[in-house]
Amino acid sequence: MFRIVLKYGVIAGLIVGAALVGVSLAYDGQPPRDWGMAAGFASMLVALSAVFVGIKRHRDSAGGGVIRFWPAFGLGLAISLVASVIYVAAWELSLVLIDTDFAAMFAAQMIERAEAKGLAGDALAEAVRKAREFEAMYRNPLLRMPMTFVEIFPVGMLVSLVSALVLRNPRVLPAR
Incomplete structure (x- = not known):
């Protein structure tokens, strides 16, 4: 089972990691807001389809x-864990490769969004304070890495849950 976890976790991690690094490099760490998040989650779902394949292979x-159900769900979570760790490593690599101050850039975007909402006075000052707090927090890798992990692992949990529910039925894609 360890081989299946490692094999399919690495496959999923490399797929989502390559997508992350590629988009980060192509857009200098700032993909267009209108489709960037959707593309990110779509790449996660595509990559995490390896969870389904890994569970089926083991079954x-x-x-x-x-x-x-529970062994299938556990296997899916283990594959997702490996993929998520690789995703975190890919994001850290992206931060090095794009060579921009991502924390400052994101904090500036937070302030721009607050101004676009029409915030002024104390409300704007509070938004600026929160943006600066985020910036300081994000510079700490011990806080940034778990935040990055939480971007993908819940998606992996959902894919593991659905895969375990579907594949516990031996009539679904039966073994050949």
């Missing part, structure tokens, strides 16, 4: 075409 080879 067919080790389980003789049968797997219970």
